[in-house]
């Protein structure tokens with residue numbers, strides 16, 4: 001007899017303590033179909049997860065912008081407008097829901113979305129949640145001072161300049177993240193220290209007393225709200241030595257007993273599930289629970 005792969009998975013509210021077991025990613029699955037800086041069809045990305053042994057995965061496409069100034073350069077190049085992006089996002093949900101139904105015997109798909117935290121984003125996110133009823137949210141901050149700082153080293157430099165110093169950029173980033181977590185209550189807090197992306201001195205920087213204080217404050221809020229954090233493996237794909245968050249922050253998370261779940265932050269078939277095994281080994285070695293909480297939509301404030 002073939003055992004049911006999802007026997008541990010709750011499909012109703014009566015088994016809340018149940019955990020998901022085995023390889024997982026709760027942040028990623030960006031596809032060329034629905035994201036200009038990703039590659040490949042969503043269906044092929046999901047097939048890849050199935051092929052490498054995933055029995056559960058969360059897909060979290062980027063939300064569309066609400067203002068043209070938040071369009072990425074490649075979107076502008078392709079002549080995409082805010083309207084096009086919204087329609088494409090609607091097609092993402094139609095597609096992911098169809099795949100979820102079609103593949104239900106092979107993989108459990110959680111249809112999520114990765115939110116932003118640019119100024120005035122809250123009513124927009126609220127509208128998207130009401131319109132598309134995602135299974136859960138990943139809450140990310142990619143913008144400080146209206147600049148998408150992680151886009152390139154140039155945009156990072158511009159954000160540092162706008163904030164006045166690299167330390168000020170970190171401080172603004174963690175303040176924005178605090179507000180986002182409070183308001184959005186994302187099930188998963190995405191790449192907690194993404195602000196370090198183009199900073200070679202980040203290991204020392206995150207220990208700076210003022211930055212450290214903001215990091216502790218944000219982690220305390222995450223703990224208080226019962227949220228989950230993203231062990232974001234994308235830096236490993238770029239050849240960097242450690243995932244987000246950095247080791248010193250991971251230790252703070254472990255001591256607070258905040259659940260961490262791997263996220264490949266994949267942007268194409270080749271990245272699907274990449275380094276998840278390394279991430280799980282790291283979590284095991286550090287003493288984290290590797291039974292994963294089941295994603296759900298939390299009520300926004």
Ligand SMILES: [Zn+2]
Nearest residue numbers: 030037062267
């Ligand atoms: Zn992306």
Ligand SMILES: [Zn+2]
Nearest residue numbers: 114140190191
């Ligand atoms: Zn992101």
